[in-house]
Amino acid sequence: MNSKVNTIFKELDDISQSVNFISLNAHIEASKAQGEAGRRFSIVSEEMTKLSKKLDNSLEELKEIVQK
Numbered sequence: 001m002n003s004k005v006n007t008i009f010k011e012l013d014d015i016s017q018s019v020n021f022i023s024l025n026a027h028i029e030a031s032k033a034q035g036e037a038g039r040r041f042s043i044v045s046e047e048m049t050k051l052s053k054k055l056d057n058s059l060e061e062l063k064e065i066v067q068k
C-alpha cells in the first residue's frame with residue numbers, strides 16, 4: 001500500500017479508537033446514572049460499540065482488498 005492509503009487507514013483507525021473510547025465513557029456514565037438517564041446512556045454505549053466494531057471489521061476487509 002502506498003503512504004497515502006496507509007495514512008487514511010491510520011486516520012480511520014484513530015476514529016474507531018475514539019468511538020470506542022466514547023462508548024466506554026457512555027457505559028461508565030450509564031452505570032452511574034439512574035432511571036431514564038441510565039437507560040439512555042446504556043443505549044448510546046451499545047450503539048457506539050456496534051459502530052466501532054463495524055468500522056473495525058470494514059477496515060480489516062478493506063485492508064485485505066487493497067493488499068491483493
